[in-house]
Amino acid sequence: MSGSDNTNAKSYVLVQIGDRRFAMSAATVSELAPPVRLHQFPQTSPLVAGVIVRRGRIVPVYDVSRILAGKNSPAHRFYLVASREFGSFSEASAIPVDGECELVTAPIQPSDASSPKYISGRLAIGEENIEVLDLNALVTSAPAEPNELGYAEPRG
Amino acid sequence: MKIAAQEPAKSRRIRRSEAVILFTVANQLFAIAADSVQEIRSTDSLGAALEIEQQEIPKVRHTIERNHRTYFVVNACAHFGLRVVRPTLVLILRQIRVAVLVDKIERMTEIAAIHALPRAFIGAECQWYRGLAYVEDQVIPVVSPTGFLTANDFQRLDGAMAEAASHQSLEGAIQI
Numbered sequence: 439m440s441g442s443d444n445t446n447a448k449s450y451v452l453v454q455i456g457d458r459r460f461a462m463s464a465a466t467v468s469e470l471a472p473p474v475r476l477h478q479f480p481q482t483s484p485l486v487a488g489v490i491v492r493r494g495r496i497v498p499v500y501d502v503s504r505i506l507a508g509k510n511s512p513a514h515r516f517y518l519v520a521s522r523e524f525g526s527f528s529e530a531s532a533i534p535v536d537g538e539c540e541l542v543t544a545p546i547q548p549s550d551a552s553s554p555k556y557i558s559g560r561l562a563i564g565e566e567n568i569e570v571l572d573l574n575a576l577v578t579s580a581p582a583e584p585n586e587l588g589y590a591e592p593r594g
Numbered sequence: 595m596k597i598a599a600q601e602p603a604k605s606r607r608i609r610r611s612e613a614v615i616l617f618t619v620a621n622q623l624f625a626i627a628a629d630s631v632q633e634i635r636s637t638d639s640l641g642a643a644l645e646i647e648q649q650e651i652p653k654v655r656h657t658i659e660r661n662h663r664t665y666f667v668v669n670a671c672a673h674f675g676l677r678v679v680r681p682t683l684v685l686i687l688r689q690i691r692v693a694v695l696v697d698k699i700e701r702m703t704e705i706a707a708i709h710a711l712p713r714a715f716i717g718a719e720c721q722w723y724r725g726l727a728y729v730e731d732q733v734i735p736v737v738s739p740t741g742f743l744t745a746n747d748f749q750r751l752d753g754a755m756a757e758a759a760s761h762q763s764l765e766g767a768i769q770i
Binding site for chain 1 (some may be wrong): 621622624631667675676709712714715717718719722726728732733734735739
């Protein structure tokens with residue numbers, strides 16, 4: 439854990455995606471799930487790779503590594519389960535991550551003006567600047583394209 | 595590592611237990627309510643299928659007549675965007691004029707509940723599926739019988755058939 443005297447400090451979960459580390463607000467994160475089975479079926483939603491089953495619930499998996507690391511996520515990775523807001527409704531959502539996560543407490547700094555909308559700020563952890571992800575903005579930023587199984591866009 | 599103990603609302607379940615037919619299309623497993631299927635036939639027994647000339651809805655190439663009704667034959671591979679394989683069976687649906695070409699019937703089973711599609715899904719699958727079901731540790735989409743063709747599709751296909759019929763009668767008149 440990293441400490442800070444700043445009263446604006448909040449807790450974040452640091453995740454490894456591809457070669458980079460990102461942070462997500464710990465308040466939205468529910469668990470780090472083991473590499474459970476990814477269930478896939480025909481669908482056309484951008485970024486959605488399939489679903490996993492956690493605690494009796496069906497949890498959609500967003501393959502955000504295509505946006506953040508520029509490639510599809512390899513198989514057998516861990517899943518970070520966080521809540522995504524749909525108005526007043528909250529849905530458990532998973533993103534594949536590499537390896538273990540770390541919980542830190544740090545003040546958030548504003549993001550660069552040139553940062554994508556899904557970066558809500560950055561954390562200074564040691565000498566590292568870690569971008570804080572806004573899950574909702576991240577999963578809605580994907581351009582429409584065939585998903586992992588190669589299913590085409592909606593047909594008429 | 596369990597970081598927080600947040601427990602979001604349980605998956606939205608739609609119905610109580612239901613008999614379904616499990617079938618495969620291009621090695622993908624699907625379920626359909628048993629009571630929405632009127633008949634299952636081999637494609638070999640569909641010698642009387644008529645080709646329908648239209649380009650707008652490529653997943654429909656043929657029609658079949660059953661009990662004085664015309665059913666539009668939907669290729670499930672094309673419908674779901676899957677690799678096209680040679681289908682061996684046709685599911686003739688009840689209530690709607692749709693017959694669906696599939697590869698194989700796995701079995702009939704009872705599912706305890708249908709879980710609504712997560713809101714993450716925003717594409718055509720929202721029309722294709724009634725929801726998702728667990729069958730022996732597998733999550734399987736439960737197809738919606740009304741998701742194969744829209745009202746607009748029926749209109750266009752009926753129009754194409756009417757046009758073809760009028761051409762035929764015109765050709766017949768010219769030959770006379």
